[in-house]
Amino acid sequence: MSTSHHHPHNHSHNHPHDYDTVHEHADWHTHDHDAQHPHVHGGVNDYMKAVAEYRKTFASKQDVLEQTPDPAVREMMLRMEQLGHDTVFDRFDQQKPQCSFGLGGVCCKICNMGPCKITPKSPRGVCGADADLIVARNLLRSAAAGVAQHGAHAREILLSLKFIAEGKLNLPLLGEKKMRAVCKAFGIETRGQSARRLAGKLADVLLADLSRALPDDYETIKALAPAERQKVWQDLDILPISAYNEVFDAYHRTGVGTDGDWQSIMKQFLRCGLAFCFTGVVASNIGTDAMFGTGHRATSKVNIGALKKGYVNIAVHGHLPTLVSEIVRIGHTKEFLGLAKKNGAKGIQFYGICCSCLAAMYRYEGVIPLSNAVGAELVLGTGALDLWVADVQDVFPSIMDVAKCFKTTVVTTSDSARLPGAEHYAYDHHHANIGDTEKLARKIVTRAIESFAARRDIPVFIPAYEVTADVGFTAENIAEQFPGYHALARALETGTIRGIVNMVGCSNPRVVYEKATVDVAEELLKNNILIFTNGCASFPLLKLGFCSKAGAAKAGKSLQEFLTAHDLPPVWHMGECIDNTRASTVFGGIAAASGEAIKDMPYAFASPEWSNEKGLDASLAFRLFGIDSYHCVEPPVQGSANVERFLKHDTKATLGAVMNVNTDPKKLAAQIVADIEAQRQKLGWN
Helix, strand or coil: CCCCCCCCCCCCCCCCCCCCCCCCCCHHHCCCHHHHCCCCCCCHHHHHHHHHHHHHCCCCHHHHHHHCCCHHHHHHHHHHHHHCCCCHHHHHHHCCCCCHHHHHCCEECCCCCCCEECCCCCCCCCCCCCHHHHHHHHHHHHHHHHHHHHHHHHHHHHHHHHHHHCCCCCCCCCCHHHHHHHHHHCCCCCCCCCHHHHHHHHHHHHHHHHHCCCCCCCHHHHHHCCHHHHHHHHHCCCCCCCHHHHHHHHHHHCCCCCCCCHHHHHHHHHHHHHHHHHHHHHHHHHHHHHHHCCCCCEEEEECHHHCCCCCEEEEEECCCHHHHHHHHHHHCCHHHHHHHHHCCCCCEEEEEECHHHHHHCCCCCCEEEEECHHHHHHHHCCCCCCEEEECCCCCCCCHHHHHHHCCCEEEECECCECCCCCEECCCCCCCCCHHHHHHHHHHHHHHHHHHHHHCCCCCCCCCCCCEEEEECCCHHHHHHHCHHHHHHHHHHHHCCCCEEEEECCCCCCCCCCCHHHHHHHHHHHHCCEEEEECCCCHHHHHHCCCCCHHHHHHCCHHHHHHHHHHCCCCEEECCCHHHHHHHHHHHHHHHHHHCCCHHHCCEEEECCCCCCHHHHHHHHHHHHCCCCEEECCCCCCCCCHHHHHHHHHHHHHHCCCCEEECCCHHHHHHHHHHHHHHHHHHHCCC
């Protein structure tokens, strides 16, 4: 179908390409780059060669067919090909060769004097912006978009919490215990206060961090961030004012003729990382746990083989839990189960794509995870789904083409996310109909039953691959199992567990689908490194047995013995993407039990296949805590030596962490292992 896969080019620490123009560096990250990193090149031609080499590592559809670790994916790709349906893998091949200027980050479309690109012939844009400035501006705009995306998620959660407090939304507060603990951390008096009253006060504090205009403390950072990190961020002058403010300022700075200093742009990039972390992730997690509880350890069937014939099959896809929680509740009532059976169905079954199901599966029984966003078309191609509920983010418009062919009804539920041809049952732009949540849910489940009745003639093809996974790890239940995290800290100190890696992120067709994640995980486990996971990267780990207790056999001797003794899987599944908060809380708890700073612990963050703006911010958030990040996909910065060096070298001195990239997942894993061992040596944990 296309050219064969090339062996990856190593882009880990030392990059043999750089610009000959080296800017004077601000005093907030002063040190001699060239003395420490001498492997630099002389100009635009070299950067273009490096991009060309990187492009050779991109996977083809044939590579995916031959190498994807999940046989169900392979079967569905062949099935879609037989039916004549394009998928993300076909379209990725059709886009080749990808634009060198876009890959290097040196294409500027900000104003209408361009678009401009940096070449040997034109080293500056029309306005005079050079490669450093153009790359930095593009990177900051991506980071700002990530803050807006997770920030919008947070806004919807916090508005729901506020509406519950005000009586506009009739949902219980299932996480009252967690909410009261968080209120105490924020200094909110809890004695004699009702749950609803506390929900309102907490929502107000978190909404202020989202939208504050007047400079003031970022309360979530002040209440929850380690003191050591707060001092680092204060000294670097990167503490944000609010999520809205930093996104607003990012787009202002990067507008034509505004901020012309790439270093100033990168400082704003770091501010966006903190806003993303503490509002987009932490506040979202707090609000979700307050409303829907932290959930519990559970087992779940996963993968396409878990689809059931003869049931009203409803898939939820996206990130927002409020309406989804009500849809699941309504679908489990006797009334609607009776209506389904009256229409010839055996019952109603819920499935999940992306984060909606990951948030639901350990809170409600029987929500089955099927795939991350990249594999959504393959799931629809089974013909087994009657209704697809799409809310926001990572819902590709291409699903409509497949849904139409299989007569699957698609419903959109957010004013921010419409799909041509879909039916729309949603909150309005002003949330004036938030009180109609139950009505909307009833209408959606009713529509699913109607769709089931109308689809009896649709052929169904379900590859017979499913496994059972153990899910629902939280900071609370981990601390309960290992009182105060001391047993985990001791296992790290003695070397029973060599390190811990949080493995998350989306998927990217630049690499063989899901293979990079699996390859890295296998190598880490063999080297006795425990893995936490959430979000889209967790799907291959769920589907291929890494999250089952039997998966302990994949671990090295000492880790396997530890897991077996505690009846645990080698990969601890913590939920959806905002549940990075759970991983960071556990990281902090173990570090405190060891008497060490988080930045000094044998930890790492890995998003091998990251692809979107949120993924850029997620890795930055962990680096802001002093934890190195590791990836098989390059950010679009190769066109600027200074910006690339900032990400991959300079922040070691300021934040204590850098971004590492190697397109070969095995080599990336080896680097993680080596860096974790180096951390252990520094701690004297040999």
